[in-house]
Every structure is written in structure tokens, then in C-alpha cells.
Amino acid sequence: MSEIEFLNWVRGPGFQIAIIIFVAGVIIRFAEILLLGRKPNLAEAKGSEMRGGLCTIVSRSFPDKNTFQRSAFTEVSGWIFHGGLFITIFLFAPHILMFKDIIGFGWPALPTPVIDAMTVVTIIALLAILVHRINNRALRFISTKEDYFVWLITILPLITGYLAFHRIGMTAPTLLAIHILSVELLMVIFPFTKLMHAFTITLSRWYNGAISGYRGVES
Amino acid sequence: MSSSTVVQFNIQIGDELTFNVKPLLNEVKHALDKLIETGQSTVIDLRSIPLAPGEEEKILNVLGLGEVQARLDALGLSEVIETRYAGVWIVTHYNDDDHIISRFIEVTSMPEILCSQTEDIMAAYSRLGLTLNDEQKNNVEDS
Amino acid sequence: MINDSNRDKTLGETLREQGISRRSFLKFCATTASMMALSPAMIPKIAHALENARRPSVIWLSFQECTGCTESLTRAHTTTIESLIFDFISLDYHHTLQAASGHAAEQARETAMEENYGKYLLIVDGSIPMDNPGYSTIAGISNYDMLMDTAKGAAAIVAVGTCAAYGGIPHAKPNPTGAVSVGDLIKDKPIINVPGCPPIPVVITGTLMQFLTFGSLPELDHIGRPKAFYGKSIHDRCYRRPFYDKGLFAETFDDEGAKKGWCLYKLGCKGPTTYNACATTKWNDGTSFPIEAGHPCLGCSEPDFWDGGSFYKALSMPTENITRTVIYTAAGAAAAGVALGAMNRHKKNQAVATHNRTSIDDLKK
């Protein structure tokens, strides 16, 4: 297989396979969750489920002072790497083209050097997060193989993307193909690992806020 | 100078976009420095550097025209020009169709191609000898 | 072409005989260095090597090709300097260019092979059909047989054009002729790939000069291309690169961005994954190259460039119609999800149905 053949494969059949697993997986996982249903609350309501739920979807990203102080590293690194992921994934011109090709519309991109810098920042944040996971007593204890595996699959596209952009180590088509392949790997495992939180976070935050909101507490 | 008749796009090249112009001119400056310090010449091949339309002209404009302009007729036309910066020369080779086939910036006291070459001098010597011989013969015959 | 008596003379001798001055020779060397993408510091070495180079025999074989490569080369052929190069070689067989035809033509090839066995340079353009030898023949000889036969006595082989180098367009899916490249068939000879559709003429002559000047193979990359020409990608040497870095792209062929000469990435430019010298050497005596003319790079000097989806789809886009895939998948997955959801509900209902009331007596084992 020549490197362009490899690139053509990841852009063609490889992408098809990945998108099928990704889309099917996410829909199935959502169906599994939602169709389980939830009994209506028979207690007299003191507040609004909807209001509480919607509030919590937003407010959970901004913890109270004590919680922030106690988990400052987790909060800050989490913000940085999620922001970094968002920027590098959604605001890089070539990526936007990919989305545009699938969903039919695009949006403005950030200048490439900004993306480049954000990639480095995100990689550093993710490395720091791994060190934290290994060093923190509670975190190390609750971490499973999946946590480390997902970490790896998340950082891979960033590293391969950085290498592909700067053409380090291999030829450009191979680097680009490896980058796309690493993203496809991410798409394939996405629905079946904790990566699903990217979608279900709204659901679980809504439930949390709704449960509290019903009792008149803003959570 | 090249008189390209190709339709040019309205490409707007601000100074910030001519990403190879400044480095190249700096390289010329370094080469001059080297020439002063060590006497070593430098040749820069303009065709090995990615240049946007108009950028080559820009470089040539910056360097300008100096005191020397020479035309060579050797396998087609060649132009050797000393720029307004002494020691910086532009050597341009043309083909029969007057298309540029190569262009160099030479930083030297005298581009090699302007010097008479030893082989050519030797050939000239024998040729001149032959000519003189012929003339002598003719003169003898005439007289 | 120079007559046969010149064959054993060096280039220096030949030139002097023709009354070409040393100064002209120096000009020739400087242009050659530029053409070979060598540093001007190499000019004295080139002069010395050329001085002593002997006139080689060249056999040119054309297989499944469009003659574009030969066209490209002959465009580079009218100039004084380059004609010198062609005068210098003895092109003993090239069925498009030679005057001889029929048996005489084949005879010329066989003679050249015989007289220069082990020393001649073989140039090939076009790919070789392997499904059926009858797909492409010359004088009744299949391409495969002719290649294998001619390759035996060659000092080296230059595969000119993407077809000869990597199979090219005949090799594109579904590859109806079973086309393969020279390198697929010949493993025991040095092969220099000079891909491109067509290759830049100067790159062809530059590669030939490199081989003829130094008598050795140029440094090749991992897919057999001379690094001097194919060492950097179009993207890396593109004058529009600063626009890419700034995120300024032409969105269509006639928008403001296109007029301002912005990056053509979004219009499908394959520059980032294509290695060739177009951005510096340019075409038509250094006049321009596709990107300068406002068209994205097709990636023609890379293997399988024809199979990468639309030429006008950006590199970061999937090559297939993903929207359709997503819609079909979503429909299927929704059905599967409902089925799985029903299974989940059934599981839970079963658990509720089999629930035994827990009383205080049931709290201990």
C-alpha cells in the first residue's frame, strides 16, 4: 500500500466505517439511556425541573469557591484542555471543511498559528492531567484501564495533528493519514467509552438539576 | 529585465506577505559581509527560492542599477549588471527566445563569467597567431 | 543529433570542436546546476564532471501513456542550452521522435542494446498492462516483454511520468488493464522515478544531467524520486503558504480570495501532500505553475493521485458522500436503538416482576 493509497483509504472507506460506528453507537447509546425511562415524581413540587435542569447544564461548569480551591488543578486543566480541544477541533479551517462537507455549512476559522499554539497547550494540559491522575491518591485508585486508554486515544489526534502540520518525522501524506486514522480510532471508541460524556453531559446535568430543582434547590 | 507578458492576477503583496524577500536581501547583506571579511564570493540561485509573482521584480528594484551593465553573447544572450550596491551583481541568462533560463545574484568583485577564461585566452592566442600569419603571408604575396 | 563519431569523445572535446567558448560552457554549467537544483557552489564540480563526461546511449520506451511526458520534454528542447544536452546524448530509440519506423526502428533499438550493453540508459514512460499482454504492444512485442528485454542491459532506468513510476492513470481504479509501474516489475536495476503528469521538463532533463554528469544515481527519496526535486512539498515552498497560515482561503474560483491570490486549500489543493518542484522551478521556462495560475495542485507526482476523490475536495474532507452514510446509519441505528431499548425495558420489567417483597425477616441471610 502506498502512502497515498493509505491516505485515500482513511479518507474514504476508513472514514465511512468510523462514521457509521460513531453515529450508530451514539444513537444506540442514547436510545438505551432514554428508553429506560424515569418514573414521574409524585411528590408535590417545590420548584421547576426544567428550570433547575437548564440552570445546572450551565452552572456546573463554574464551581463554587470551595470546590474550586479543593480541585483547582482538575478545574483549570479541564477547562484548558476542553477549550483547547474545542478550538483545535472546531475552529481549524481544514476541520471546518470536513464538517461542512458532512453537514453542509461551515463557520469562520481561527488563524492557523493560534490553532498551532492551542494544540501545544492542549497536549501539555493532557500530559499534566495524566501526571495528576497517577499522582493523586483518589484518582489513581479509581482509575481504570479505560481511563488511560481513552486518555491515549484523546491525545493521539493532537500529537499526530501537530506532527502532520509541521511534517515531523515522516512524509506529509503518511502523517496526514495517521492523523486521520487516529481520529477515526477516536470516533470508533467514542460511543462505547466515557468519551460519551461529551454528549450525555447535558443529559446527566439536566437530571441532576431537575432532581434538585424539583425540591427547590439550585444545584 | 524580464518583460513577462503573462497575465498577472491582482495579487496584493504587502511587505508582511513577501516572506522570502527580506530574508533574501538579508542573505545578500551577509554575503557582502563575507566578501569584505574573507574575500569569499557567494552565488544565490533565484530559481531555488519560492517567490510570488512580482517578488523577483521587487528584489531587483531594491538592488537597483549600478555602474556596470554588460551584455554577453555566449550561447544566447546573458546580462551581467552591477547593482547600486557595489559587489552585488545580477547575472541573467537568456535562451534564444529571450526567455530567462537562469538568474543568479552574485556577491563578488567580478562575476566569473565576465572574466576571460584561460582556455579561451589560449585559443585566442593561437587564433591571433594564425591570423597574423595569414596577414604576413598575404602581405608577402601582395608585395 | 551529433554523428556517431562523437560517441567516444568527452563533452568538453565535443564542445570545443564546435567552437563553443569556455565562457559559454560556464553559462551552460551554471544553468545546469540551477536545473539540477544544486547549489551554485557546485558549478566548478559540474564543469569538471561535464568536461570529462562521455556521450551515452539512451533508449526510450513508451508503454501505456499519452505522450504527454515526451511533449513536456520536447517543450524544453528548443532552447540553446537544453538542446545541447540533447545533442549530447545519443537518443537511439524513441518511437515517437525517431525518423525510422517499422523494422528499422526495432533494429535501431537492438543495435543500441548490443553495442552499449550494460552502459545504456533506459527511459520509460507509461505503465505496463499485466492483465493481458495484448492491451499494449509495439511491433508485436508486449510492453512487458520489451521492458524486461531492454532492461537487462541497462545501466539504470529512469521512469518518466507517474504512469511509469507508479502506474499513474492506467492504474487508477478499477485499473482495467492491470497496469503496473516499472518498479513493480524490475527489482535488480537502479530505477529513478521522475513522476508528474507530466513531469516538469527541467526536472526530467535535470535528472538526466545529474546521472550523466556524475554517472551516479541522485539521492532518492523513499519512493525513488530524486530528492533534489522532490525533497519538499508544494505546500512548503508555495508562495501562497502565508495565506494558509493566516487562514485566508479562496472559497470559489471567482471570489475575492481567488482574485487576491489566497490559499487554494479549500478548493482541493493537494499541495500539502505532494512532493514536486513546481513551486520553485515552475513551468514554461519559469513562467508560472498551476497554483500561481489559480488552480489547486492535483498531486500528480504522487502515487494513486487519481483515486483520492474529487480534485476539488479539500484534503481534510472525506472522499465519499458522508452525509448519505450518516443519514442511513442514523435511520438504522434508531431502529436498533429502539430494539435495544425495548430489550432494556424488558430486562427491567422482568426484574420488577420477579421482585419478592423484602420484609424485615429478609434482611439477613
Place this chain on the structure above:
Amino acid sequence: MSASLEKGINALTQQVDSTVAAFFTSCVHCGMCAEACLFYTETGNPAATPIHKTEPLRRIWKSEYTLQGRIGKALGLTAKVDEALLSEWETLVYDNCTLCGRCSMVCPMGLDIALLIRKTREGMAAAGHAPEGLIGATTRAITIGSPMGVKLPALMAQIKHVEKDSGLKIPLDVEGAEYMLLLSSMEIMNFPEFISAIAKIFSKANVSWTISTQAFEATNSGIQIGVTDIAAELVQRIVDAAEKLKVKTVISPECGHAYMAIRWDGPNLIGKPFTFKVRHILEVLDELRKDGRLKITGKEKQRLTYHDPCQVSRRGGVIDQPRNLIDLFAENFVEMPDHGKMGWCCGAGGGVSSNERADEVRLKAFQRKKDQLDEIKPDAIISACSNCRINLEDGLEENNMEIPLLSLTETLAEHLAD
């Protein structure tokens, strides 16, 4: 039929609904819940990380309700729930968790971890892995009517004392009364002043109320141990009494989980909405305040603080009312560093106080409250949960601190204008 692993697994299987599935799907193991849990912060025991405590329920969800879990189960790859797991988790689920729900407030993914642990207890109890102390309390609640074994005659005796001391009549079994007051055994046995305080306030405010001799116990051990059937039975007793007396509102006393049990879980446990309202005593008092029916005199000069009972404040939504009421008599009120919905648990809720095995870890966890108190150095602590009160007194004594614990209702009663 006795407890068994099979019953436990079945109970866990019943507990999974869309909230559970969404929660487990979203967890990223960020570890922030550990920092919100006093059983981790004060002990450093990583096993006390809240989300870790839900492992049995998570395994059931994964293997029974997810595609990849089902496939894994078929291939023998998905982790199972077995006796060893449940034995190991018993102390985590019962001794190292008060269901205070602080973790549920900080989880960045929005998991209601306390709810998940509450659901995990259903499986633990059904499988026979509930602690001795809680089984005892639950058994007494069902058989005697009170987890502490308080019978009606004991209540009657206390009422007699109260009536004698206060000179007020305690209305018993009054049909058509507006309010029906519930009491916790602790109040009956340890803090009968509460009953007289209520009698005083209500008589001054001219409130029609009663106590049912048929169902006076407010606490619900079924909730703490995690057996829905038992919890429902205990709730049903109160519902029957309230319906019989045709009261408009049932008052939950100063007890955290009792409020949770009757106010929020009650209708869901018995499977139908109540025909009456349920209010915490503080809500009732705050309503009286709003209506101007509380006449207060004299201000406390002491530096007072309020300890938020988790089930009343964070899990119950009664946060502003106690502060409104304290304002009536306190001149020098000071909040703890984290308070209201972010307050720290006393360390003994959720059945921990009934579970002698947890005494050691409970006192360790108390360090959190001690640190909070050290920071603000109050002269007295007001609370609205007898269980918190007892545990705080115990913890303060253990740490040689002398800060009196006050009941909000009682303190309010002391400041009533004559």
C-alpha cells in the same frame, strides 16, 4: 425467603433507570467527588471516593443495560457482581457515606452520586449486606414502631410531663386539625423540650394541630438501609393516620432524613400522590413569621451559627427559612465557610448513627465540621435535626470543645413574646 445474592442483583437491576444510565455514561473519573466527601478528605482513604462506592450498581448497569456490556458479558469480559464484591463494598456504602449529597453538587458531569449510592443500598440490603445496627433499627421500626424502640406509652409519659411543665394541652388524635405533627424517637426520648416548644409556638400563633397516637414516628429506617418495601410500609402508616384524621398538612420534625422520607420519597414509595401536604417544621414556622403570627422579643447577643442538615437543606430545599427565623432573634449570626446547599455533613446521617461499626470513621469525619467551627468560633450552634445535634454534641465532646447545640424551634420558642 432470606437475603441472597440473586435478590441483590435483581434489586440492583430494578434500580436502573434513565437517570442512572445517563449518570454512569457520563462519569469521567475526574475524582472531584472525592474532594467533596468528608469520608475522603478527613481520612485520605481513596476507597471512600463517592463514585467508587457505586461500583455494584455500575456493574449491573453496564452488563445488563449497555450494548458493549451485553457483548462483554456474553464473552465473559464484563465485571460481575458477586458476594466478594458486595462484602467489600458494604462498609463503603453504609459506613463511609451519609447520603449527604455534597458530591452530587460538585460533580462536573452532574451525576447525582448520592442517589446512585442510595440505589446501591437497595441491592446491598436485598443481598444481606446491610450492617447489623441498621437491620436492628429497621426491625424495631417495623415491629415496635420506632427505630429506638419508643412505644406509645413512652410518648404519653413524655407528653404528660410536657403538659405539666408548660401548662399547655397537647392535642392528640384531633380530627380535622390543620397540622399533624410527627416526631422522631430522639426528640421524644432526648429532647422532649421540642414538643413543649411547638405547643408554645402553636398556641401563641393559634394554630390547629395534633399528634396521632397511631403514627407519631417520623423517621424511616427503610430509607436508610435501602429497602423500598419497608420504607413504603413505614410511610403508609403515616399516610393512613393523616387520612384518618383528615389533616391538611403533615409536619416533619427537626430530623433530616425523616423529611426526605415523607416529603420527597413518600409519595413515590407508596406509588400515589398524597392527599395532604408535607412541610418541615421550619417551613411552617417561616410561614407563621411571614403572616406575622410570631411575636419575638429580645435578641441573642451570642455568636450563633447554623448547621445545615443535609437532607433538610441541600437535599430538601429548606435553606432560607432557618436563616429568616434566626434573624428574628440573633444579633450576631455568622455563617460557616461552606453553608446552605454546600454545607458539610455532621458525619452521622444516612444511617451511620445507627451503625455502631462506623463510630470510628464517623468521629474522624467529624474533623471537617470541627475545622469549620474552629474557623468561625461560634458561641453556640443552631440546627434543625436531632440526629445532627446528637452527633455534633458527641463529636465536640470527643474533641473537648464546649459549644452548646440548640434546636432552632426550641430557641425560637424561648424568644416568644408573652
